[in-house]
Amino acid sequence: MNRQSYKRDVRxxxxxxxxxxxxxxxxxxxxxxxxxxxxxxxxxxxSSGGGFPGGVIITLAFINLVLAFGWKPLMGKLPRRRAxxxxxxxxxxxxxLSLFGLISGVFFKxxxxxxxxxxxxxxxxxxxxxxxxxxxxxxxxxxxxLALILFRIEPEDGA
Amino acid sequence: xxxxxxxxxxxLGAAFLTAVIGRKVKAxxxxxxNLAALALLAFSLVLALGGSGTLVxxxxxxxxxxxxxMVVDGLSAFMLVTVNLVxxxxxxxxxxxxxxxxxxxxxxxxxxxxxxxxxGLIISGxxxxxxxxxxxxxxxxxxxxxxxxxxxxxxxxxxxxxxxTVASCFILLGIIFIYSSTSTLNLADxxxxxxxxxxxxxxxxxxxxxxxxxxxKAALVPFHTWLPDAHPSAPAPISxxxxxxxxxxxxxxxxxxxFFNIIGIDDTMLSILRAMAVVSMMxxxxxxxxxxxxxxxxxxxxxxxxxxVVLGIGLGTPLGILGGLFHLFNHSIFKSLLFxxxxxxxxxxxxxxxxxxxxxxxxxxxxxTTSFIASMSIAGMPPFNGFxxxxxxxxxxxxxGRYGCAVWAVAASILTLASFMKVQRYxxxxxxxxxxxxxxxxxxxxxxxxxxxxxxxxxxxxxxLPGLKSAFLxxxxxxxxxxxxxxxxxxxxxxxxxxx
Numbered sequence: 154m155n156r157q158s159y160k161r162d163v164r165x166x167x168x169x170x171x172x173x174x175x176x177x178x179x180x181x182x183x184x185x186x187x188x189x190x191x192x193x194x195x196x197x198x199x200s201s202g203g204g205f206p207g208g209v210i211i212t213l214a215f216i217n218l219v220l221a222f223g224w225k226p227l228m229g230k231l232p233r234r235r236a237x238x239x240x241x242x243x244x245x246x247x248x249x250l251s252l253f254g255l256i257s258g259v260f261f262k263x264x265x266x267x268x269x270x271x272x273x274x275x276x277x278x279x280x281x282x283x284x285x286x287x288x289x290x291x292x293x294x295x296x297x298x299l300a301l302i303l304f305r306i307e308p309e310d311g312a
Numbered sequence: 313x314x315x316x317x318x319x320x321x322x323x324l325g326a327a328f329l330t331a332v333i334g335r336k337v338k339a340x341x342x343x344x345x346n347l348a349a350l351a352l353l354a355f356s357l358v359l360a361l362g363g364s365g366t367l368v369x370x371x372x373x374x375x376x377x378x379x380x381x382m383v384v385d386g387l388s389a390f391m392l393v394t395v396n397l398v399x400x401x402x403x404x405x406x407x408x409x410x411x412x413x414x415x416x417x418x419x420x421x422x423x424x425x426x427x428x429x430x431x432g433l434i435i436s437g438x439x440x441x442x443x444x445x446x447x448x449x450x451x452x453x454x455x456x457x458x459x460x461x462x463x464x465x466x467x468x469x470x471x472x473x474x475x476x477t478v479a480s481c482f483i484l485l486g487i488i489f490i491y492s493s494t495s496t497l498n499l500a501d502x503x504x505x506x507x508x509x510x511x512x513x514x515x516x517x518x519x520x521x522x523x524x525x526x527x528x529k530a531a532l533v534p535f536h537t538w539l540p541d542a543h544p545s546a547p548a549p550i551s552x553x554x555x556x557x558x559x560x561x562x563x564x565x566x567x568x569x570x571f572f573n574i575i576g577i578d579d580t581m582l583s584i585l586r587a588m589a590v591v592s593m594m595x596x597x598x599x600x601x602x603x604x605x606x607x608x609x610x611x612x613x614x615x616x617x618x619x620x621v622v623l624g625i626g627l628g629t630p631l632g633i634l635g636g637l638f639h640l641f642n643h644s645i646f647k648s649l650l651f652x653x654x655x656x657x658x659x660x661x662x663x664x665x666x667x668x669x670x671x672x673x674x675x676x677x678x679x680x681t682t683s684f685i686a687s688m689s690i691a692g693m694p695p696f697n698g699f700x701x702x703x704x705x706x707x708x709x710x711x712x713g714r715y716g717c718a719v720w721a722v723a724a725s726i727l728t729l730a731s732f733m734k735v736q737r738y739x740x741x742x743x744x745x746x747x748x749x750x751x752x753x754x755x756x757x758x759x760x761x762x763x764x765x766x767x768x769x770x771x772x773x774x775x776x777l778p779g780l781k782s783a784f785l786x787x788x789x790x791x792x793x794x795x796x797x798x799x800x801x802x803x804x805x806x807x808x809x810x811x812x
């Protein structure tokens with residue numbers, strides 16, 4: 154998902170989207186937004202943050218791209234179906250992790266070794282749960298956004 | 313191993329599995345949904361018949377009140393059986409009915425999410441989790457109402473979503489105030505924190521917020537305006553779920569649990585509930601009388617029948633609560649059956665207008681007979697199940713001297729009978745119109761589901777026999793009657809029942 158690939162997809166006939174200034178700014182900021190979103194997800198068990206806000210921030214990067222470039226370039230990379238699939242896989246990961254606790258007899262018990270506090274890989278399954286939530290929330294939100302911009306009903310009287 | 317968490321794991325797992333591979337494997341959605349519904353009914357029956365007292369499950373091994381807990385007591389077990397029984401029969405019906413729709417996997421995915429939301433709400437022992445599951449069920453139902461994606465359905469779903477969100481906001485605001493004053497979200501702990509002393513203004517305010525929030529979810533008059541649009545617009549199996557169990561779980565159960573077991577109910581509150589119930593009963597049935605749209609008529613009757621349920625519970629006496637809860641069970645059976653009947657009629661004739669139908673009994677005997685049984689049940693004719701629960705409610709009204717309520721209940725019942733005579737006369741009896749000469753009976757699974765529900769309508773009165781009554785209805789009634797001793801029951805049992 155680098156800058157080059159988005160540039161290549163914007164063909165001259167697809168003039169949808171906003172002006173050059175907006176497109177340039179979007180191109181520059183999208184990477185930063187993605188990094189920040191990922192940071193929020195991976196910091197969930199250490200400080201404030203978590204899967205839900207992280208997922209929303211990551212989706213905002215995609216929405217930013219759609220607003221700046223129109224929906225066509227991104228649809229090639231991440232169609233609604235794929236977004237739904239990734240989201241479903243994310244939430245399935247969450248459910249599987251909570252089922253893992255049943256090994257020790259209790260639903261949702263944190264059975265993965267906790268590690269040392271304040272390390273990135275610590276707190277057992279919390280980090281992985283956050284990743285699952287991030288995928289589900291992010292892709293779910295993006296699919297809803299795409300549905301809202303793509304779905305149209307023809308007016309009844311042709312007006 | 314404890315089966316309580318599986319009431320949530322199974323439907324969620326079914327929904328996610330369908331979401332991931334349902335598009336590729338076409339038959340998967342229906343099969344998984346049916347298996348999941350069967351498993352859920354089995355779990356609920358085990359919990360209802362096997363257990364006594366209060367079972368508590370501490371999720372993740374965190375002790376109450378620090379962690380989330382799931383609680384199954386008499387009322388939860390009763391609601392679980394009701395919800396999952398209807399779910400199973402609706403899932404069986406959907407296999408044939410949904411063949412006409414594309415993207416069926418989305419239907420089954422949302423259907424299972426809705427069931428997960430309802431089951432989760434029923435066994436939640438935590439106020440915020442109750443809200444989360446309520447939202448899962450509600451949001452899945454918004455999408456399901458819009459499933460046909462026609463103009464009318466989208467409009468109804470939008471209206472439903474707006475009203476539902478307003479209701480959720482009221483409930484969330486109430487939860488925020490409760491949390492700010494008690495610093496806990498565990499239901500039992502809230503009850504302890506509120507104490508036995510006089511209730512302050514904050515609790516009064518929260519009571520009103522919950523009354524409005526859950527009142528909208530239960531579609532009590534004057535909060536009923538979304539229901540006559542939303543329920544008829546959904547596909548028939550979903551109408552059956554919405555009218556049959558969703559409004560009762562999200563509205564009546566949640567309201568009863570919080571008012572009776574957590575905040576504690578007083579005479580003022582009971583009289584407000586009774587007043588709303590009586591108005592719902594009459595307004596619902598009067599509006600239903602003038603309807604010509606089969607499903608819309610049924611939707612108005614849901615408002616009226618919810619009035620009976622709340623009237624019974626609002627009496628606050630053992631007999632009244634017993635009658636209310638029994639009517640809740642009965643209504644979930646005959647109203648889902650009626651919606652499935654209307655679905656069968658739509659399936660064959662593509663119309664819901666009663667004036668266009670006629671004489672369908674000759675071509676669709678199973679649908680006609682089952683709908684006759686359901687109509688007599690809802691109208692309170694002996695020996696069907698609706699008669700017994702209405703009788704209990706009316707006797708309970710008389711017992712405590714509420715003659716006015718009793719008279720209104722009888723009057724609403726007579727009007728219900730009139731309304732369903734109209735349905736029978738126009739849709740199923742009379743001359744068979746020429747254009748329906750080639751109509752056939754619906755496929756096998758749809759028939760099976762309708763016949764099973766009709767059988768429960770006929771035999772439902774047997775639940776009042778001493779042995780069955782004590783195992784099923786009396787336990788649920790006792791849960792509400794114990795009032796705020798609920799906290800002690802949950803806290804007390806947490807030591808023994810939990811596997812850590």
